[in-house]
Amino acid sequence: MKKIILIAAAALLSLAASAQVKIGYVNFSELVQLMPEADAARARYQALQADAAETYNTMVAEYQTKAQAYEQNKDSWGPSIREVKSNELQRIIQTIQEYEQTAGSELQQQQSELMAPIYQKAQETVQALAKELGLTALFDASSALYFDENVAVNLTQAAREKLGIPADRTLESLQAELAAQAQAAQQQ
Numbered sequence: 626m627k628k629i630i631l632i633a634a635a636a637l638l639s640l641a642a643s644a645q646v647k648i649g650y651v652n653f654s655e656l657v658q659l660m661p662e663a664d665a666a667r668a669r670y671q672a673l674q675a676d677a678a679e680t681y682n683t684m685v686a687e688y689q690t691k692a693q694a695y696e697q698n699k700d701s702w703g704p705s706i707r708e709v710k711s712n713e714l715q716r717i718i719q720t721i722q723e724y725e726q727t728a729g730s731e732l733q734q735q736q737s738e739l740m741a742p743i744y745q746k747a748q749e750t751v752q753a754l755a756k757e758l759g760l761t762a763l764f765d766a767s768s769a770l771y772f773d774e775n776v777a778v779n780l781t782q783a784a785r786e787k788l789g790i791p792a793d794r795t796l797e798s799l800q801a802e803l804a805a806q807a808q809a810a811q812q813q
Contacts, residue, residue: 648763649760649763651765658796658799662742684724760778
């Protein structure tokens with residue numbers, strides 16, 4: 626009986642070892658960041674951030690104007706006027722704080738909504754490529770703990786081509802582009 630179990634176990638191990646498991650990997654984060662659609666999403670998000678910042682700055686400017694007027698005139702006002710003006714300043718501070726919280730969460734939600742179709746398109750493209758190549762498993766290169774690059778198929782370049790990412794576009798060139806945009810925005 627033991628011989629039969631040992632023979633069966635050896636046969637299973639032999640079958641498993643000879644079975645072709647074809648795995649691949651892709652740098653998914655790189656794909657998403659470099660997609661042309663991501664540029665449009667970043668531009669839209671930056672515009673939303675600028676609008677939120679403009680509103681915030683207007684609110685702060687209003688507070689500063691009223692706080693300055695309060696400081697200049699408080700000695701000439703009676704106690705009831707001082708209290709009303711002080712309460713008004715407190716309400717403005719509270720409104721600014723509420724706006725900061727609301728705008729922050731709305732911006733996060735809008736960023737997620739802008740990026741969702743981009744992630745979906747990249748994922749669908751990568752999955753289609755994996756199926757075309759008959760892969761058994763596909764890993765994200767940035768989050769896999771280990772894989773043998775000599776055995777696994779790298780789908781990053783093929784996915785870049787299908788997604789319309791120019792060959793000369795890299796994460797480094799994107800970082801330089803974004804830094805230049807930020808510097809130009811600061812100079813304005």
